[in-house]
Amino acid sequence: MQIKVLASGSKGNAIFFELGGTRLLIDAGISARRIEKSLGLFGVKASELDAILVTHEHTDHVNGIDVLARRHCLPVFARPGVWDCLNFKDNLAPECRREIYDSFDIGPVKIEAFQISHDAADPVGFCLSHQGSKHVVATDLGKATKKVIDALAWADTVVLEANHDVDMLANGSYPFFLKKRIRSSVGHLSNLDAARILGSISRRPSMQVFLAHLSQENNHPDLAEKTVREFLLNQGCDVGHEVILHPTYQNQISGYSE
Ligand SMILES: [Zn+2]
Ligand SMILES: [Zn+2]
Structure with missing residues (x-):
């Protein structure tokens, strides 16, 4: 199994998973060229992808799909409501x-698609199961509904949004309407929201957690990690063993394999 978060954040998202020889890309919000180049760094050709799974139609998740899918004849899976919004x-x-149903x-x-709360046509997260292992992607959500909590339970790998630090967002330069949208129940999860979710779910003895979709304006990888780590430590969680935190970046690959 391997996961590579090729890019994560409001300027583009793409996550590569390899499970039992199946190669999947979740979202392709960076250019096809960059995806091809990034996959090449660990010996994967884009033409070897089995599918692209789309969470929702926002540009930062779909920007590279048109070129990538056409160039390599890749099947693209999205909800009917998402397809209706994709002009390509x-x-x-x-x-x-x-x-996708x-x-x-x-x-x-x-592959199970589960509904998430976000201001898009029919946004979903994905739960990938293979031989008893479970890998879940939940980014771009304003709150964790029961569906999200159930999807995350007992996961081996979690890619969870930690979009912003609440104080940085409040004191930052974004206009009020945008701050309000981000904080709303159809916006984005804060670092503390992510921490609370991780603290509340049923967990296996060790869970790899990628903190994802970090705002470059209102967050920092170190701050996201510190907020989540301290919250979980306060709960008595052995961070580093029970929960292993990984940062993700807009312009740098992060990953894990076993
Ligand atoms: Zn996004
Ligand atoms: Zn979005």
Whole structure:
């Protein structure tokens, strides 16, 4: 199993998973060229991807899909409501346009899409299961609903949004309407929100956690990690063993493999 967060943040998102030989890309919000180059760094060709899974239609999640999918004839999976918002939909061959309902299989990997609370047409997170292991991506959500908590429970790997530090956002330069949108229940999770979620879910003895979609304006990887670590330590969690925290970046790859 390996995960590589190729890019994470409001300027573009792409997460690569390899599970039992199946190679998946969750979102392709950076350029096709950059995705090809990034995958190449660990010996994967974009043409070897089995699918691109799309969480929602915001530009930072879909920007590279048109070129990448056409160039390599890759199937793209998205909710019908998301497809309706993608203006490159008709550029793709019909066999590349796949609609997601609740769950489906790609090779030996079971993929479940779960609803998240975000200001998009029909946004989802993804839960990937393979031979008893579970890997979950939940970014771009304003609050953790029961569906999200259930999806995250007992996961081996979690990519969870820690978008902003509440004080940095409050005191930062964003206009009021944008601050309000980010803090709303259809906006983005703060570092503390992420910490509380991680503290409340049922956990396996060790869980790899990638803190994702960090704002470059209202957060910092060290601050996100510190906030989550201190919250969990206060709860008696052995951070570093029970929960292993990984930062993610807009312009740098982070990953884990076993
Ligand atoms: Zn986003
Ligand atoms: Zn979004």
